[in-house]
Amino acid sequence: MQRDEDVERCGFLHLHKDTLARVMAQLPADEELYDLAELFKVFGDSTRIKILYALFESELCVCDIAQLLNLTQTAVSHQLRVLKGSKLVKFRREGKTVFYSLDDDHVRSIIGQGMEHLNE
Amino acid sequence: MQRDEDVERCGFLHLHKDTLARVMAQLPADEELYDLAELFKVFGDSTRIKILYALFESELCVCDIAQLLNLTQTAVSHQLRVLKGSKLVKFRREGKTVFYSLDDDHVRSIIGQGMEHLNE
DNA sequence: ATAACATCTGAATAGATGTTCATATATTAT
DNA sequence: ATAATATATGAACATCTATTCAGATGTTAT
Numbered sequence: 001m002q003r004d005e006d007v008e009r010c011g012f013l014h015l016h017k018d019t020l021a022r023v024m025a026q027l028p029a030d031e032e033l034y035d036l037a038e039l040f041k042v043f044g045d046s047t048r049i050k051i052l053y054a055l056f057e058s059e060l061c062v063c064d065i066a067q068l069l070n071l072t073q074t075a076v077s078h079q080l081r082v083l084k085g086s087k088l089v090k091f092r093r094e095g096k097t098v099f100y101s102l103d104d105d106h107v108r109s110i111i112g113q114g115m116e117h118l119n120e
Numbered sequence: 121m122q123r124d125e126d127v128e129r130c131g132f133l134h135l136h137k138d139t140l141a142r143v144m145a146q147l148p149a150d151e152e153l154y155d156l157a158e159l160f161k162v163f164g165d166s167t168r169i170k171i172l173y174a175l176f177e178s179e180l181c182v183c184d185i186a187q188l189l190n191l192t193q194t195a196v197s198h199q200l201r202v203l204k205g206s207k208l209v210k211f212r213r214e215g216k217t218v219f220y221s222l223d224d225d226h227v228r229s230i231i232g233q234g235m236e237h238l239n240e
Numbered sequence: 241a242t243a244a245c246a247t248c249t250g251a252a253t254a255g256a257t258g259t260t261c262a263t264a265t266a267t268t269a270t
Numbered sequence: 271a272t273a274a275t276a277t278a279t280g281a282a283c284a285t286c287t288a289t290t291c292a293g294a295t296g297t298t299a300t
Contacts, residue, residue, distance in 0.1 A: 014217060015184045023177045023188065028235075033173065034166045036234050041164030045258075046150075046157040053153065057143045062277060064135045068143065075259060077278055087237075096267050096276045097134060106237040110230060114156050115148075117207075117226040165288075182247060195289060197248055216246045216297050 042086045043110065047071060048079050052107055055089065059101035162206045163230065167191060168199050171220075172227055175209065179221035 015023075028036075042048060050069045054060060060068070066076045080100055083089040090103040102108070135143075148156075162168060170189045174180060182200065186193045200220055203209040210223040222228070 014181050014219070015178070015188075019178045020188075023174055023180070026177050027170070027173055030166075032235075032238070033169050035238055036231070037164055037166040037169045039234050039238060040160050040169070041257095044157055044161035044164040046154045047258080049153050049157045049160070050147070053147055054143055057146050058135070058139045060143070061134050063275095068135075068140075072260075073277070074261080074279090078258075081278080087240075093267090093277095096274095098277065099134070104237060104240070106233050110233045110237070111156070113226050113230045113233065114159050115152075117224060117230070118152070118155055118159060120207075120224075161287095167288080192290075193247075194249090194291080198288075201248080213297090216244095218247065 039086055042082055042088065043114070045079070047075065048083060049111070051076065051079060051083065052088065052102070052111065055100060055102050056108065059092075059099045061097040061099050063097070065100070159206055162202055162208065163234070165199070167195065168203060169231070171196065171199060171203065172208065172222070172231065175220060175222050176228065179212075179219045181217040181219050183217070185220070 027033075043052075047069075050071075051065055054065055054068055062073060062076055062080065065071070065080075066073045069076075080089060080091075083100075084091065087103050088107050089100045091098050091100045093099075147153075163172075167189075170191075171185055174185055174188055180188070182193060182196055185191070185200075186196045189196075200209065200211075203220075204211065207223050208227050209220045211218050211220045213219075
């Protein structure tokens with residue numbers, strides 16, 4: 001991934017200096033780009049997408065999610081942990097059961113935009 | 121991932137029938153959800169995110185992208201292939217060089233929404 | 241035709257990821 | 271305290287994925 005000057009490559013032949021400046025100016029810091037990729041990685045699993053979609057309509061407990069989507073309780077629990085870590089879902093406890101719900105409207109808009117892209 | 125009735129679980133204790141109906145009605149087909157996850161998987165890699173971001177300002181050739189982002193030409197080429205496969209970038213050939221550009225405004229909005237979510 | 245250049249492709253490898261199994265924790269009822 | 275229930279967690283395993291290396295393809299100039 002890291003590179004130095006030990007390999008022959010073309011120069012910035014096709015890129016004007018001012019364009020280069022604009023591209024570089026737009027480019028966020030490496031860490032921010034990394035975090036962004038980490039966020040999308042969370043959306044990049046069908047189990048998690050299913051869970052998020054199920055939560056569109058109503059808060060749900062772990063067990064209901066598992067039955068609804070035909071998944072094991074353990075798998076759901078693991079994935080909810082990931083979704084929680086990215087602040088995409090929040091939860092509240094009520095006795096033995098834990099209810100999860102969407103934490104953020106960005107979830108809807110991101111998924112919505114993704115769906116739009118697919119249906120083109 | 122697949123389950124049957126051989127394991128003890130809670131019933132739909134917390135979910136009213138009409139809510140269940142709404143949740144199920146909202147839920148897209150499995151294949152669609154799978155495709156959506158595949159799409160986000162593409163966004164879920166920092167190299168690809170960098171490439172997409174670089175293309176926000178201007179079309180770029182493979183070699184310029186590689187130098188700009190300090191990546192090998194091969195790695196960039198492989199990732200452009202993936203981006204092309206998801207219709208996120210398009211390209212045009214000009215002599216020896218190939219210029220890539222964003223294929224879709226959804227790229228901007230999806231990345232934008234992701235960034236917004238991070239900065240909360 | 242040959243050389244030089246830009247890009248692409250396939251195989252191999254190392255690292256990341258999701259599920260399962262077994263078990264632990266937490267809450268409620270008896 | 272004990273049992274029952276809902277959820278969470280850790281380790282192990284199999285699968286997927288991104289990069290690198292070596293070589294192929296396509297284009298232009300000589």
